[in-house]
Amino acid sequence: MSKLLSCPFPCHNSHKNSDQLQTHSRSDSSSNSSLTSQSSLPSVPSLTPHSQTLDAATAHHHCLATLKGHSSYIFSLTLAGKHLYSGASNGEIRVWSRNPSSSQKYTVLQGHSAVKSIVILGDKLFTAHHDHKIRVWKIDNSTPCQKYKLITTLPTVNDRCLKLFSTKNYVEVRRHKKCTWVHHVDTVSGLFLSKDGSLLYSVSWDRSFKVWRTSDFKCIESVQKAHDDAINAVVLSNDGYLHTGSADKTIKIWKKYDGEKKHSLVSTLEKHKSAVNALALSTDGSVLYSGACDRSIIVWEKDSGGGAAVAGALRGHKKAILCLAVVSDLLCSGSADKTVRIWRRGSGKSYSCLAVLEGHNSPVKCLAAALDDNYKSKNNINNNNDLGKYYLVYSGSLDFDIKIWQIWVPF
DSSP, X not given: OOSOOSOSOOSSOSOOOTTGGGTOOOOSXXXXXXXXXXXXXXXXXXXXXXXXSOOGGGOEEEEEEEEOOOOSOEEEEEEETTEXXXXXTTSEEEEEESSGGGTTOEEEEEOSSOEEXXXXXXXXXXXXXXXXXXXXXXXXXXXXXXXXXXXXXXXXXXXXXXXXXXXXXXXXXXXTEEEETTOOOSOEEEEEEOTTSSEEEEEETTSOEEEEETTTOOEEEEETTSSSSOEEEEEEOTTSEEEEEETTSEEEEEEOOTTOSSOEEEEEEEOOSSOEEEEEEOTTSSEEXXXXXXXXXXXXXXXXXXXXXXXXXXXXXXXXXXXXXXXXXXXXXXXXXXXXXXXXXXXXXXEEEEEEEEOOSSOEEEEEEEEOTTHHHHTTOOOSSOOEEEEEEEEEETTSOEEEEEEEEEO
């Protein structure tokens, strides 16, 4: 059997057995249609008028470097400190320098199964995998070259054992099959940390989400059947609203209120006509972005009660939206059309596409982005004519490559 145990495309029939998951993915479609076959939500007004779809004159971009070394699909990227972390479909995790001039140097970790998501908390590295597990790595910064050691797998042995002997700890995970509620029983597709780092949230293709305490790695909550199909994405706002995006075409917003033991459903957002693959929140948390197989990014305006209303859609990608990332006032989107688009909100609710980044040979599966504050000092730029911001965007693709893009955007 091939080692590629996770499917690259989230836009086909979701009800597959483990063997079929090597070539098909989780989604709502009842047929194995191509990524281009989904409609582009004509009922949702566009926030990018045709005359403003590409405002290329206002931004400049170029590819600084292409990171090579992975030998399989790149599924996840994250930035932490001076490092870029990448996870691949063969279970490999690589740690790169964020500095493009030295970025071909890397450390390799073996995660044993496709790496779907990566988050960093201090000296801990959390990775989500296709084999239903979350792995926790200790980062040793005591030497010039960081070292990594696998310290536990979630759920921990202690957590599993404590739940074994009471029938109340068992939940039905499939017809005629039960398991303790601390276990994910399908691919762990996403991770997200609370603002203070005390809690880790995980979502899975098993339709559940779980909450883990980072101090002792104990699972403290599980919401079973949170969606009607696989959960593909998760983001948490600073005020504690949890957002989950699913192959059932919906986004759900959850909140754990003071005095309550579990999260309650606040709102269900229904506008996409196909699987929701990616979510992102604006820097101030007032806007939620969702990307789906319908080739559209829906912009949702949040309200004070935790709900959200549709403001409109961002259009331009020719195939499914697979990933989203926010940096400062920019939204970055990666697509099965092999491109990355950079968006910025203008006056009112309109958006401009500032750049289309082309260069990958396969779908763009993951993104990370950050301000490049050191650019002027590194290049001895002291004049006031360079009135703009520099950004670095990192894109991971099914072509096995990571590209580093530099983008200059005027104020």
